[in-house]
Every structure is written in structure tokens, then in C-alpha cells.
Amino acid sequence: MPGVTKMQSLLFQLILTSFVFLNPVNNVNAGITSTFIRKEWPSVDIPLDNEVFAVPTGDNAPQQVHITQGNYDGNAVIISWVTADEPGSSKVQYGTSEKNYEFTAEGKVMNYSFYKYNSGYIHHVLVDGLEYDTKYYYKIGSGDSAREFWFQTPPMIGPDVPYKLGIIGDLGQTYNSLSTLEHYMQSGAQSVLFLGDLSYADRYKYNDVGIRWDSWGRFVERSTAYQPWIWSAGNHEIEYMPYMTEVIPFKSYLYRYPTPHLACKSSSPMWYAIRRASAHIIVLSSYSPFVKYTPQWVWLCEELERVDREKTPWLIVLMHVPIYNSNEAHFMEGESMRAAFEEWFIRYKVDVIFAGHVHAYERSYRVSNIRYNVSSGERYPVPDKSAPVYITVGDGGNQEGLAARFREPQPEYSAFREASYGHSTLEIKNRTHAFYHWNRNDDGKKVAADSFVLHNQYWSNNLRRRKLKKHHLRNVLRQIASY
Numbered sequence: 001m002p003g004v005t006k007m008q009s010l011l012f013q014l015i016l017t018s019f020v021f022l023n024p025v026n027n028v029n030a031g032i033t034s035t036f037i038r039k040e041w042p043s044v045d046i047p048l049d050n051e052v053f054a055v056p057t058g059d060n061a062p063q064q065v066h067i068t069q070g071n072y073d074g075n076a077v078i079i080s081w082v083t084a085d086e087p088g089s090s091k092v093q094y095g096t097s098e099k100n101y102e103f104t105a106e107g108k109v110m111n112y113s114f115y116k117y118n119s120g121y122i123h124h125v126l127v128d129g130l131e132y133d134t135k136y137y138y139k140i141g142s143g144d145s146a147r148e149f150w151f152q153t154p155p156m157i158g159p160d161v162p163y164k165l166g167i168i169g170d171l172g173q174t175y176n177s178l179s180t181l182e183h184y185m186q187s188g189a190q191s192v193l194f195l196g197d198l199s200y201a202d203r204y205k206y207n208d209v210g211i212r213w214d215s216w217g218r219f220v221e222r223s224t225a226y227q228p229w230i231w232s233a234g235n236h237e238i239e240y241m242p243y244m245t246e247v248i249p250f251k252s253y254l255y256r257y258p259t260p261h262l263a264c265k266s267s268s269p270m271w272y273a274i275r276r277a278s279a280h281i282i283v284l285s286s287y288s289p290f291v292k293y294t295p296q297w298v299w300l301c302e303e304l305e306r307v308d309r310e311k312t313p314w315l316i317v318l319m320h321v322p323i324y325n326s327n328e329a330h331f332m333e334g335e336s337m338r339a340a341f342e343e344w345f346i347r348y349k350v351d352v353i354f355a356g357h358v359h360a361y362e363r364s365y366r367v368s369n370i371r372y373n374v375s376s377g378e379r380y381p382v383p384d385k386s387a388p389v390y391i392t393v394g395d396g397g398n399q400e401g402l403a404a405r406f407r408e409p410q411p412e413y414s415a416f417r418e419a420s421y422g423h424s425t426l427e428i429k430n431r432t433h434a435f436y437h438w439n440r441n442d443d444g445k446k447v448a449a450d451s452f453v454l455h456n457q458y459w460s461n462n463l464r465r466r467k468l469k470k471h472h473l474r475n476v477l478r479q480i481a482s483y
Helices: 002-022 175-185 207-224 251-256 295-306 335-347 463-482
Strands: 063-069 077-083 091-095 103-106 108-110 121-127 135-140 147-152 163-168 191-194 272-276 279-283 314-318 352-355 361-364 389-393 414-418 422-428 433-442 445-455
Touching: 063 147, 063 207, 077 135, 091 121, 103 121, 121 135, 163 175, 163 389, 175 207, 175 422, 175 433, 207 251, 279 295, 295 335, 361 433, 361 445, 389 422, 389 433, 414 445
Parallel strands: 163 191, 279 314, 314 352, 352 389
Antiparallel strands: 063 077, 077 121, 091 103, 091 135, 108 121, 135 147, 163 422, 272 279, 361 389, 361 414, 422 433, 433 445
16 A cells, blocks of 8 residues: 555656646636626624634733744744733743743833723734744743643745745635635645735724724634734725824834844835745835835845845745736726836746735736836736736725726736635745635635646746756656656
8 A cells, every 4th residue: 555655646746747847837818707796794894792802811811912923034933912901921931842831032012002092012022043844832921811822933944845825915804804714724824924904993983993903813813823924014004094193104003013024124014025935025015115215115126136046936025005906996006016116026037926905806917017118118018927927815804895896808917806705825836836726705615716836937947947847757757667
């Protein structure tokens, strides 16, 4: 039996290798507008007394626990939580054995006010110097109110390190949001790339804004306490509300959700980069200045130069506002960022760009619109094998509902689009290819509705990659022949 299993494995490698290496980069069908019509659950927030928002038992027990990557290369995490009544301890006890906490890290605590709402005590603790590819158990709080969780560090950075990422955007806290979250947690993904618009607390007024930030933190804790969510901000995090004398943008978001921006020499937590497994992930801010000479523009210019595709072959960019979008909702809102950065995305061979904002799903072909310079040149997007794939995953389930009106006819750059709730996964297999899936929440069920093999932009057009595929194919055939 072990021999049969080995032979099956080798044959699978041969089939997969042949499919991946012989399948052209742009072997795609004509654009599809899905005809699926969802029986939509009401787009209303779940009542606050629902069990999904339950406050943990115990006096001043830690709640709203979430972790994110804590440094550039993935062997550190920032653990955050809230204590409602008093500061309590800002220590994290952790170790590699359950109930056996060998190490301690201590962080900082802060709070803020929003209108007449006073937040709980928000703790942020950097836990660094971790071993790669290791399961850690951690404990926060004290006495009967202490709570215990765990997380898994990513593998050490390397070009052929497999890793599975989840992609969620515009989540909110409705029953549709709950469906998305539960389906994501069944995916086997190891970390979330979050595309902005977290709680939709700005849909409320006065003290209810802060209350709905708290409920959202408890809502997502079932996932965020156990694996890193890589944050980016959307328009619903701005919270510019002068009628309440609240005029500092992103106030709640910045107090609650830290990012490792200093590790990548960013001057703002709104834009930053991390390296994780075989991916270099860049997070941009659609609502911070990004035109020439601004801090974000300068930083991105420098960060793209730091990307080493020999170590991290996969270059992924996150933003909130999509650059290519054929929905009536937010149509062309990403045009200014496209004009600023699209040429760079092509020059540096970005593999895929994920965005949210539009409450629907859409995937583009590889296209670009860099030949038009206002006075001359091609005015429309054209096929471009050097361009990234643009994917909008703004369909997490928030209370604003779906963006159901797509523009007609479907533009040539649009490969697939559908107005449904869901989430995506990107499963990196090695330096040359990854498997992508978008999973529709079909009336409470997870349904794979769009999928394709994503070819790496750097290695698919690289002479060394072509030599590598021949070498790998020869090795597989040699193993089968010698079996």
C-alpha cells in the first residue's frame, strides 16, 4: 500500500506539473457575468444580545482578542485585546506547550473617547523572536478571568514555501457577515488579508459608534485570536463626523488595530509591507495622500525596490478601492491611484491586486491602461501579460447590502463578476503557481464559484524558471521510471 501511495503521488506531480507549465498565462474564456441570483438574508446588523457578541465570563476578562504580524519577516506577532473596566495586566504569557508558558512579553495599554463613549482599555503586546513554523499557546488576563489561545507562526521565508491565504473585505456584522466568517474558518487558510471596512460602526451615531466597534471585535475573535489578520483601512474607518465634533480620521481604527509599519520603514500605520512564507505583501491606503512626492508615494517607490523575488516570488498588493471595476457602485473611484501606480505595478511584475469597497465580486484579465497620456495613446485598457490580475472581494456581508448593478456591456477587461457574498483563498504551491478560489455564500452554504491557476509573473517569464520546470519534470519522470 505505501508503494501504491507513492506512485499515485508521483503521477499526480506529473499531471500537475504538465498542467501548470503547459497552460498559457492568459488562457482564459470570454468575460462572464454570473446569472446567479441570491435569496439575500436581510442586510441588517445582528442584535447586540445575540450570542455571537457575548462578553467573556469573568471580572474584567480580556475580550476582542486579535493578532497581526509583528515584524517584516513573520516571526513576531502583535497580540491585542480590550479590558472593559480597568487596565489590568498588559502581559502575554506564551510557550510551545499547552498550559506551559515559558516566556512573558509586556506591552502598552491605552484608551480613547469618541463623542461621549469611552473605550475600554486597549492592550497591544509585541511578541517577537519566535521560531518559524511553530505552534504557540498564549495566555492573557489573570486569575479566573484569564483566557488562553494559540497561533501558528508561518514557515521561514523561501521561494517554494507553500502557504494558504484568505481574502475578506467589507465584512460588517450581519447574518451574511457571520456566514462569510464561518465559511472562511472552514477553508484551512492560515492568515487573512483584510481589504478594509471592518465594523461599519460609522453607520451608527453618538455612543453607538464605539459600542459597535466593541461588538465587532468580539464577533471576529473566533478567528482573529488564532491567526493573523493583515489589516488595511477603508472609507468606513474614516469616521469624519463633525456633527459629533469628531474630526480626526481613522481614530477608532488606529487605536484598535496596529500594524508593523515601522518594521518596513513606513511613516504611517496606514500603509506598510510584510513578508510571509513565499509572499511579499504590500498594503496601500486608498484614503491617504499618494500622489507624487507624498510619504506613501515615496515609501512605495522604495519598498518595491526592496522586493526580492528570489526569496519571496509572490508580490501581492492590497488596497480598498479597486482600480478596475465594472460595477455601477464606486465606478472609476480608483482611477487616481491607477494613474499614480499602475505603471509601477507592471514594471515590478505584481502578481495580483486585491481590493474591496464594491459589495460584489469581480476578477479581471491581465490588462493595463498605461499607454494613454491625456493627449495621445490608446484610451482603453488592453491585454498585457506583464500586468497583475485585479480582484475585487468587497462582498463580506455588511449592512449596506450587495452592489447588484453591473455596467453593460461587460468591459473586455472583466473576466468574471457576480453580486454575491463570499470570501476568497489564494493557495501558494511554489514559486511558479498558486491556486485561487472565490467561494460564494449560497444561502448559507460555501460554494466554489470562480477559480483559476495563478502563474507567477516573475518566474513565468524568467529563463531560470524555464530551466527549473524542465529540471523538475525530468526529476518526476526519473522517479517514476526508477519505481
